[in-house]
Amino acid sequence: MSKAYVFTRYGGPEAEALVEIERPAPGPGQLLVAVRAAGVNPVDWKQRTGHARPGESARELPAVFGNEVAGVVEEVGPDVTGFAVGDEVFGNPVAGGYAEYALLPVTVTAHKPAGVSFTDAAALPVAAATAYDGVRQLDLPAGATLLVTGAGGGVGVAAAQIARAFGVRVIGVASAGKKDLVESLGAVHVPSGPDFAAGVRAAAPEGVDAVYDLVGGDVLRTAAGLLSDRTKLITAGGKDIVAELGGAPVARARTAAVLDEVVRLVVDGALRSYVTETFPLDRAAEALRTVEEGHATGKIVIEVAEAAV
Structure with a gap:
């Protein structure tokens, strides 16, 4: 048996x-994989409320929280190459990944x-990879200006x-309390509101060339109004309304190749995860x-102690 943090039904x-x-x-x-750490993301609690991506089937309950982990391979399944215990x-x-063991x-x-x-x-695997997919989707040339709404969260910080790293100028919208964080990313901070x-x-008196939205709602609508080319409007926060605004959702690749690219940026010093707080598994709530x-x-990351064999 092993410990895991779960939701037993859909709700709060x-x-x-x-x-x-x-x-x-x-x-x-x-x-x-014996989990050593699990990232915490908004999608985790949204799944508990019953949210699912298009085409995603309902989770079997109880369902383990979590969508990104790091750890050590304990067993290798059939037909697997390139990985070893x-x-x-x-x-x-x-x-799920808020657990001592997870399948990847x-x-x-x-x-x-x-x-x-x-x-x-x-x-x-979630925040940075989502950020990478979106920046690649926009395909901006060096010197272009990108507006990121929700720039103080996990995806925004990575984006x-x-x-x-690709030579793009960034304007980040975030709360006044996140000004220092946004500016530490090399971005220009604009207070939210x-x-x-x-x-x-x-x-940006000359205007912005693209918008990467992470908030949705009225923020997305307002940000769209700052663009002359709505094909350069993408969102991970307002997928329900972005089409009517002329933009598109972030197109997720969800491949190992993207993870390799993202971690290469970390090794090269171009990307920091900005983990600001960690919790043990028994404080997952x-x-x-x-x-x-x-x-x-x-x-936010949950650090999982090494599980007993």
Whole structure:
């Protein structure tokens, strides 16, 4: 048996529990990984409420939280090549990562370089990979100006750094309390609020070339109004309305190749995970509340103690 943090039904935080579950066994194309760290993301609590991506089937309950982990390979499933027991890896689990053990499909698993900690690696498969996919989707030339809304969260922090690594100027909209963080990314900070568009115009009198939105709603609508070319409008926060605005959702690749590219940026010093707070597994509820209630700055990670054999 092993520990895992789960939701037992769809609903609010009252549906969560730390429980003992059977240690999973890897199937074809899968790895069993002893989890050392698990990233916390907004999608985690949204899944507890019943949110699912298009085409995604309902989770079997109880369902383990978490969509990104880093750890050590314990077992290798059938038809797996390129991985061995003892390898340090990171990636997207099959069904949850707030646990002592998780199954990872090799299609979205990459080797963790020795110089990257488990905690930092666990912050990459969702937030940083989403950021990378979006920046690549926009395909901006060096010298272009990118507006990032929600620049103080996990995806925004990564998007700003990745865009800067590609020679793109970044304007980041975030709360006043995140000014230092946004500016540390090499971006120009604009305070969030009803008048943020005026701040963007002041920071970029010549206009912005693209928008990477992470907020949705009225923020997305306002940001869209700052663009002359709506094909350069993408969002991970307002997928329900972006089409009517002339833009598109972030197109996720979800491949090991993207994870390799992202971690290479970390090794090269172009990307930091900005993990600002960590929690042990038995305090997973606190970690999730920090993200769900909007108090997180940068990335929140759950650090899992080495499981007993």
